[in-house]
Amino acid sequence: MRLPLVLFLIAPFLEIASLILVGQAIGVLWTLALVVSSAVLGLFLLKQQGGGILRRLQEETQRGIDPSREMVHGALLVVAAFLLIVPGFAGDIIGLLLFIPKLRDLLWQMLKPRIIIKGQFRQAGGRGYRNGFGTETVVDLDDGEFTREPRRNSPWNGPRIGGD
Template identity: 65%
Template sequence: MRLPLVLILIAPLLEIASFIIVGRAIGVLATLGLVVLSAIIGLALLRFQGAGILRRLQTEAQRGVDPGQELVHAALLVVAAFLLIVPGFFGDIVGLLLFIPFVRNMAWRLIKPRIVAQSGFSHGGFQPRRSVDPDVVDLDDNEFRREPNPNSPWRDPRISDS
């Protein structure tokens, strides 16, 4: 939990330092041009890569395969595009790295053990699941019915229960 906080505090300092270093090396106008160019590249890459990810998600959903990896790839692509669009060279480097499939696969291998996905769908269609939470009571359709409550505060008093 402390690592994201440290990154949030250090990231602006890294970006400011990178602006100073690049600005001294190539000049102010060229630095501003690179910032604008990185934003345009981020938008273009998101458009092209995003369409491919959506096609792969649809294909995996039709095959009945767990789309977890493609969902993580899609999320990482959105983060990568955001990092490219936001001004800063350190974020641009991280964003460009996230557009490389190998880097996203490494991130997936790190994230996968921490993800718990539950689905009621299987290859044969929807299969109801029983909850493992002891505080949840699962009822079948014949064990549950809904009737109007005459004492409900949400009941409209103008409507009679005839």
């Protein structure tokens, strides 16, 4: 728990230092051009690879395959795009590395034992992945079989503002 906190506190200083060092080496205008182009590149790569991830996620769910790998890949792509959009070069390097599918697979293999994705697979009648966190019983009622009454103890029935 302490490592993410330390990284969160150190990251802005690292990004500012990288901007200063690159600015001193190539100049302010070229540094700004690199920052803007990395943001544009991040949006382009997210659009390019994100569509493929969504397509594979849909195919896997329709075939009844566990989509957890593709969900993690999609989350890593969002993180990568965010790192490219945020100004700074240290994050840009990490963001560009996250766009490499082999590296995402390696991260998935490291994260896989720590991630639990609950769900149920339907193999009999319909194929595909069905999100579910248990076996809830669904009761289907007709209009005459239930009534709607206001709940007197609801927190939404508190004192009204404005004198109503």
